Amino acid sequence: xxxxxxxxxxxxxxxxxxxxxxxxxxxxxxxxxxxxxxxxxxxxxxxxxxxxxxxxxxxxxxxxxxxxxxxxxxxxxxxxxxxxxxxxxxxxxxxxxxxxxxxxxxxxxxxxxxxxxxxxxxxxxxxxxxxxxxxxxxxxxxxxxxxxxxxxxxxxxxxxxxxxxxxxx
Numbered sequence: 459x460x461x462x463x464x465x466x467x468x469x470x471x472x473x474x475x476x477x478x479x480x481x482x483x484x485x486x487x488x489x490x491x492x493x494x495x496x497x498x499x500x501x502x503x504x505x506x507x508x509x510x511x512x513x514x515x516x517x518x519x520x521x522x523x524x525x526x527x528x529x530x531x532x533x534x535x536x537x538x539x540x541x542x543x544x545x546x547x548x549x550x551x552x553x554x555x556x557x558x559x560x561x562x563x564x565x566x567x568x569x570x571x572x573x574x575x576x577x578x579x580x581x582x583x584x585x586x587x588x589x590x591x592x593x594x595x596x597x598x599x600x601x602x603x604x605x606x607x608x609x610x611x612x613x614x615x616x617x618x619x620x621x622x623x624x625x626x627x
Contacts, residue, residue: 509582516575523571527564534560590622
């Protein structure tokens, strides 16, 4: 074995030192770079999953509201038909009043629901932007801290923040 190493001009002391150095480097990278990045990605994934679940819940509530609205319209129409049977002229006026009030109420409820959904979407996007920026800047600062000067760090962080804002705008 030593003849083979000698013929290949390999010093086993240096080879052993390089293996130890590589293992130390591998340990340090796993401890200080890989785990924090994986943790950050997992937190982001959970946040996105939570946002999707909230959006699905909002969509479900919206569908339930549509069904409720359809049932109410159906009930109002039945009532209007019964009134028509009792007295044609008075029933016609009563039907128009009830339908108008119901439509106004439903329009108000529908408008409120749309506004709430839009507001929640805006809030979710704003929260996502804030969280990305607050998570990205410290991470980039740590990564760039030793490899570039402060001016270059500031430039890179500003560019990253602008790109994130334009992605979510």
